[in-house]
Amino acid sequence: MRRHSLPLLATLIPLSLALTACGGSSAAKSGAAATAGSGAKVTLSIGDQKGGNESLLKAAGELENLDYTIKWSTFTSGPPLLEAINAKAVDIGGVGNTPPVFAAAAKSKITVVAATHGSSAGEAVLVPKDSALRSPADLRGKKIAVAQGSSAHFQLIASLEQAGLKPTDVTIGFLQPADALAAFNSGSVDAWAVWDPYTSQVLRTGARVLTSGEGLVNGLGFQVAAPAALADAGRSKAIGDYLQRLQRAQDWVFKHPEEWAKVWAKETGLPYEVALDAVKRSNGTRVPVAVDDAAVVSEQKVADTFAELKLIPGKVVFKDFVDTRFNGNLPPSTTAPRSYGKDS
Structure with missing residues (x-):
């Protein structure tokens, strides 16, 4: 098959950046670091992903004046973070819309306690710029790379369904981003279903969007806690405070996209332009919202789809x-x- 002109993975963001949208079976990446207020008696163990909530809270000035200690643990993706919550090694952590479904199916001890709603434009099926594919219907018989159990996986299924196709009408290769990009670059697959900031970076290096998750997927992200932490009065109070700080920090991101992009780029190794693209396309669009009946119904659809x-x-x-x-x-x-507007 012909080769595409995309650069190799050396120029892509590190796989450890998998962020809250991702899925897969990667393990915890690092140990913990502490941030404490004077005389704090409560320690809140928080699962994070590189360039994630710790960096966000620090940039927004929301790690100041804590009356509890935060112990941070960094993970490469949502599923192992939820495994740690199930094992009571972590009290709370942020993930995308699909990992909680897989954890729930595994009968893990997890509880969804908070949510954000953002744009799904970063959830995209990408093809090379010179690809003959022009619509999702053209994917029939084609090879597509995607991370199994990720939000991109659900977006791919929804895109195929909207085009009148079933997963069996295409060949799906379950690949994590490093392997997926290599396959995409070599022409071994015809398309790649992925999430931001991978989407933003690859769009700058020779790809285009065949279809995105806008109007197809719910755009939700969740904070998930351990039931044991919620049952503890001190940690439950700390969780409530932590969630309020996250809400304020998310508001700060929308008001300071360029400043956050600089911090995000430094933390992750992303080029600044890519970080800013991802902030405006998806990361900075998030609104803290209630975990209400509509959210439950929407997530139930995700669960039912994967069960079927x-x-x-x-x-x-x-x-x-x-x-x-x-x-x-x-x-x-x-x-x-x-929204930052159509031209953002």
Whole structure:
């Protein structure tokens, strides 16, 4: 097959950047670092991903004046983070819309306690710029790379369904981003379903969007806690404070996209231009929202889809894994994502 002109993975962001959208079976990447307030008695163990919430909170000035200690642990993706929560090694962490479904199917001890709603433009099926493929319907009989169990996996399935295709009408290769890009670059696959910031970077190096998740997937991300942490009065109070700080930090990102892009680029090794693209396309569009009935219904659809495809064992009742105590006065989960405008 012909080779495409994309650069090799050396120019792509490190795989450790998998962020909250990703799936897969990668393990925890590093140990913990502490941030403490004077005389703090409560320690909150938080699972994070490189360039994630710790960097965001620090940039927004939200790690100051804590009356509890934060112990950070860095993971390469959502699934192992949720495994750590199930094992009580982590009290809370942020993931995308699909890892909680797989964890729930595995009967993990997890509880969804907070959500954000953002643009799904970064969830995309990419093809080389010179590809003959012009619509999702053209994917029939083609080879597509995607990370199994990721939000991009669900977006791919939804895109195929909208085009009147079934997963069996294409050849899906379950590949993590490093292997997926290599396959995409060599022409071994015809398309790649992936998420931001990978989307933003590859679009700058010789690819185009065949279709995105806008209007197809729910754009939700979640904070997931350990039931044992929620049952502990001190840690539960700390979780409530932490979630409020995240909400303020997300507001800060939208008001300071360039400043956050600089921090994000430094933390992850992303080129600044790519980081800014990803902030404006998806990362900075997120709105803190309630984990309400609409969110539960939307996630139930994700769970049912994967169950029907036999990619998870049995039926998941998503509402059984939700705790609404921190919803407060947050807007509905259907609140429109923030937008930087068509030219952003």
